Amino acid sequence: QQQVKQSPQSLIVQKGGISIINCAYENTAFDYFPWYQQFPGKGPALLIAIRPDVSEKKEGRFTISFNKSAKQFSLHIMDSQPGDSATYFCAASSGTGGGADGLTFGKGTHLIIQP
Amino acid sequence: NAGVTQTPKFQVLKTGQSMTLQCAQDMNHNSMYWYRQDPGMGLRLIYYSASEGTTDKGEVPNGYNVSRLNKREFSLRLESAAPSQTSVYFCASSPSLSGLAQYFGPGTRLTVL
Numbered sequence: 001q002q003q004v005k006q007s008p009q010s011l012i013v014q015k016g017g018i019s020i021i022n023c024a025y026e027n028t029a030f031d032y033f034p035w036y037q038q039f040p041g042k043g044p045a046l047l048i049a050i051r052p053d054v055s056e057k058k059e060g061r062f063t064i065s066f067n068k069s070a071k072q073f074s075l076h077i078m079d080s081q082p083g084d085s086a087t088y089f090c091a092a093s094s095g096t097g098g099g100a101d102g103l104t105f106g107k108g109t110h111l112i113i114q115p
Numbered sequence: 116n117a118g119v120t121q122t123p124k125f126q127v128l129k130t131g132q133s134m135t136l137q138c139a140q141d142m143n144h145n146s147m148y149w150y151r152q153d154p155g156m157g158l159r160l161i162y163y164s165a166s167e168g169t170t171d172k173g174e175v176p177n178g179y180n181v182s183r184l185n186k187r188e189f190s191l192r193l194e195s196a197a198p199s200q201t202s203v204y205f206c207a208s209s210p211s212l213s214g215l216a217q218y219f220g221p222g223t224r225l226t227v228l
Contacts, residue, residue, distance in 0.1 A: 006157075032215050043119075043205050043219030044158070089157060093215060102148050102173055103217060105157040 003027050004092050006106025014114050019077040021109045023090035026071065030092040034103070035064065035075050038087045047088070048075070080113045087111070117141055119220035121206050127226045128196045136191040136223050138206030146209040147189035148173075148217065149181060151202040158205065164189055196227045 005024045013019045023033075034049035050057045050064040050073065057064045063076040077084055087110050091103040122137045140147065145166050150158040150173075160173030164183040178200060180192045189208075193200060203224050207217040 009155075034216070036219075041222075043207075043221050045219065046216060049216070102150075102160040102163050103158075105159070107155060107157040 003104045004090060004106045006090050006109060008109060009107070010110040010112070012112045012114060013080045015080060015082060017080050017113075019075075019080045019084065019111055019113070021075045021088055021090070021111070022072065023074065023092075023106050024070075024072045025092050027092070027094065027104075028071070029094040030104075032093040033064070033066065033073050034091050034093075035062075036089045036091060036105075038089065038108075044089060077111075080111075082113045082115050085111060085113045119206055119208055119218055121204075121220040121223050123223060124221070125224050127228065128193075129228050130197060132196050133192070133194050134196065135193075136204055136206075136225075137188070138190065138220060139188045140206075140208040140218075141187065142208060142210065142218065143186070144208035144210045144218075145186070146211065147183065148207040148209070149179070149189070149191045150205045150207065151175065151200075152205060152222075153202050161191065161204075196225075198227045201225060201227045 035047045036044035037047045038044040048059050048062050052068050061078045066073045087108045089108045090106040093103050119140045148163045149161040152158045159175045162181040164170045167186045170181050182190045203222045205222050206220045209217045
């Protein structure tokens with residue numbers, strides 16, 4: 001059972017455009033939703049994260065929108081740049097689950113920003 | 116401050132061979148994790164250690180064992196490697212017991228022939 005569904009698998013956006021990646025989750029115990037960015041040959045790096053008590057969080061050009069009732073959250077990259085080309089993973093964690101039981105990841109979105 | 120380091124970076128094994136992947140962190144984090152990454156599958160948790168002296172199974176533990184040697188080091192062992200274990204392995208650490216804000220190492224690319 002896939003607990004975090006991510007779409008699209010791949011995305012091509014023109015430079016300066018808005019990149020949008022969506023995730024949906026099933027487990028209502030999840031209470032922490034991070035996004036990770038991964039460049040080829042590197043480990044994932046935490047980009048931005050949100051908790052369900054807010055509907056939006058913005059850090060620079062990156063924004064997470066969160067819809068608790070729909071159990072969905074999305075990453076928006078404004079003014080997308082070629083340097084943003086990477087694979088993006090959404091994830092979720094039930095941090096109150098009684099232990100450090102790790103993150104549940106989506107399958108990833110390969111983002112290409114065309115110059 | 117090197118963060119999370121992993122050795123080796125690359126490894127080729129024959130079916131049935133054993134090996135240990137090493138991971139160390141210098142951030143004084145309590146929790147450590149091992150994930151595997153396969154194309155189109157995202158990252159899947161193999162084992163984790165909430166604190167020194169404790170380990171627990173994740174989503175895909177079969178064929179692996181782990182040791183939390185001390186607060187800094189968390190190793191992953193393949194006792195009898197199989198081609199299905201061909202993957203990229205990532206170690207991660209987190210400052211909190213709730214597993215938030217995980218920091219990943221650069222990965223070990225393992226091929227089992």
